[in-house]
Amino acid sequence: MIVVIHYNEIALKGKNRPFFENVLCRNILMMLADAGIKNAKAQRISGRILVRVSGDKPVNFFDTGSSASGAKIVKDVLSRTFGIKYFAFGTEVEAETESIKKQAILFFKKPYPKSFKIKARRSEKNYPFTSKELEEEVGAFVQGKTRIPVDLDNPKKTLFIEVVQRRAFLYCEKIGGLCGLPFGVSGKAISLISSGLDSPVASWYFIKRGCKVTFLHFHSFPYISKSSQENVKELLNILRRYSPEKLKLILFPFGDIQKYIVPRVPSKFRIIFYRRIMMRVASLFCKKEKAIGIVTGESLGQVASQTLENLRAIGDAAKFPVFRPLAGFDKEDIIRQAEKIGTYDVSILGGEECCTLFMPVSPATKCRLPDIKKIEKNLGGLGKLIKNTCANVEIFGV
Template sequence: MYEHPMENGKSGAVMIRFGELFLKSEPVRRQFMKVLIGNIRSALTSHGIEYTLTDNRSRILVRSETPEALVPLLSHIFGVVDIAPALLTTSSLPDLCNAAGKLARKNLNPGMSFAIRARRDQVPGFTSQELGAEAGGTVLETVPGVRVDLTHPDYEIYLEARKEGGIAYDIRIPGPGGLPYGTQGSVLSLLSAGIDSPVASWMIMKRGVKIHFLYIDTGRWAGSDCYKNVLRNLAALSSWVPGIQLALHVVHAQPLYDTLMNECEPRYRCVLCKRGMFMLAEEYATERNHQAIVTGDNLGQVATQTLQNIVTISSAVTIPILRPLIGYDKEDIITLARKIGTFTNEPGNTSCGVVPPKPATAAEITLIKELEEKLQIRSMIPSLLDSRERIAALNGKIMTD
C-alpha cells in the first residue's frame, strides 16, 4: 500500500499547484490568487482545521497538524490543478537528496524502476540535471535492487529547489482545475432532479462563476422523488466549494402546470413549460443581478432540445442562456456526474406528469406566442415567484434551521 509522507502527521505541508492563473496579466493574476487563497482558507476554517498558509507565487503550501484532513478538501477547490503531500527541506542539494531517499525508502521496492523529476528556480550552485543525478544516486544507495527509467518508471519522485526552500513529493492528487470560484460574475442555474443540470452547473462553477439555484416545483405533477433528488444534487455540488454556502430557491409553480394540463393542446405543453421556466428564471435573475441562466440542455436529447425548439424556447427571454452540455454525448455527461457525485443508480420516481406521449419537436414561435398569450402564462410569473422558499447547502450537506 502506498504510504504518503503525511502519514501520522509527519509531513511539512501539502503543496497546491494552479494552472490557468499563470496566463493572466499580473493585476488579474493577483486578484485571482487572492480569491483562490480566500476559498482555501474558507474551506479549512469551515472544517475546524488549524493551519498555516504560504503563497510562494508559483506554489501554495498549507501546513497542518491534521494533514490527513487536507487532501479531500483541497482537491475539491476550483482553480487547483493538483495537490501533493510534501516533505519540506532547505533548498540545498544534500537536504533535497535526503528527502528523496526518505520517500523512496517508504514507497520504492526492489525490482521497481524509478525516475527523479527535478526543478530548480533561482537557486545557485547546481543545475536541475545535477540535482536529479545526485538524488538518483541517493535512491540507488537507499533501496538496493531498483533501476532508473526516465521514460516509463514505476515510481517518480519530484524535487523542487526554490529560493523559499526545497519541496519533495511523490504523488499528485488531481484537483478540478478551472478558475477560482467567484472570479467570473454570477448566474442562476435551473436545477432539477436529473443528471444534466447539476453537471452543467458544476462546469460553470469550474470556470469561476458564482452560482445560485432555482428549482421550479411542479407540485402534484412531479414524481414523488424529485424534491429529494434536487436536494441531493445541491448537497453534492456544495462539496465542490467547501466553506461556501450554496443557495437554492424553490418556486411552487403547480398553478402553471395545472393550466398547461387543463387548457393547452398536449403536444405543446413541454415547449410552453420550458418558456415559462425561463420567464421565472429571468425575473428572479434580474431581481438578484445575475448575469445569465444556466441549463443542462443537450442538443437533440429530448423534444424541447431540438434546435428548432431551443430557438423557440430561448425567445421567451432576453437574458443570456448558457448551455455547457449542448454538444456532449449522454455517456460523457454520466461520466462527469459520477465524478462530481451527483449520479445515482436509484433515482426513484423523477417523472414529469405534464409530458405528453407525442410532444412537438419543431414548434413555431408565432404559434407558441399565441398560445402563451391565450393562457396568460407571463402574467402568472410574479405571483409564482412570491411563493418561493430558500434552502442552503454547505460542505456537502443540506443546512437545517
C-alpha cells in the same frame, strides 16, 4: 504537513493572476475548515500554492491513507477543489545541496523500490547549481546509500524536487486535481435544476468554470408528490462537496401556472410554454440575485423540446443569456459524468417532475416562434400569475 499545489489555467491570467491565486487560497481554506481542518494556512509562491497544516501530533505525510494524520482529509478536500491541476504531500528544506540530500534519503525506506529517478526543477536561475546538476548529485547520494539502480525511463519511484524562493520542496506522488477555475471568479448564474441526470451535471460544469450558481427548481406540489424537491436537495448536498460556500436553492411552485396553461395552449405546444415560462421566471431571479446568465441541462435533440427549433423558441423568452453546457453531449456522456461526480444514484430515483403533470401525448418537435408568440398574446393573466407565484417561493441554503 506541507502540500505543494500546482494549477494550470491560472498561470495564463497575466496581471490578474494574483486575484485568481488569492481566491483559490481562500477556497482551499474554506473547504478544509468545512472538513474540520481549521489550522491550515495557504501561501502564494512562484507558480504554486503552499498549504501548511499544523497540529499537536507529527504528520506522516508519506501515508495519505491515514485518517489519524489528517492527510486523508486534506487529500479528499483538495481532490474536489476546482482550480487545482495536481498536488503533493512533501517536505521543505533550505535550497542548499546538503540539506536537500539529507531530506531526499528519508523518502527511501526498506523495502527499497527496484529503481528510482530524481526529477528537479528550479523556478529561478540564481542558484549555484542547475536542475541537471542537482538531479545527478542527489541521485548519486541516494544510490550510494541504498544501492538502488537508477532508471531514467521507467523508474519504480520518482522523487521530485522543486527549488523556489530559496526553499526546496520534495515529494514523490502527484495527486491529480479537477483543474477548472476557482469557485467565484466567473460571476453568478441561475441554474434550472431538476432531479434528473442532466441539470446537476450541467451545474457541476459551470461551478467548475468558477461560477457561483443559485439553483431554481420548479415543482408541482400539491398536485404531485414532493419527491422531486427532496431529490433536488440531496443532489445539492452532493454538489456542495465541490463548493466552498453553501448553495442556494429556490423552490418555485409551478402547478397553478400549469393549470392556467392547459386550457389556453394547444397540447402539442404545452412543454414549450412551460419552458418559456421557466425562462421568464429565471430571468426575474437573475435580476434579484444579480446573476448574469441562466444554465440548463438541455442536450441537443435528446427529447422533443430540445430540437434546435424548440430551443430557439424556449430561449427567446429569456432576458439573460442561456448557457447549455451539455448541448453536444450524448446521454452516455452525461451518465458517465453523473457517476463520476456522485449524482447518478440520486438522479435515477425517478422523482415526479413538474413537466410530468398534464404531459401532452404528442409534443411538437419543430415549433415556429411566430406561432408561439401569437398564442402567447392571448395569455393576458400570465404575468400577474408569475409575479404572485414568485412571492410564494421557498428558499433554502444547502
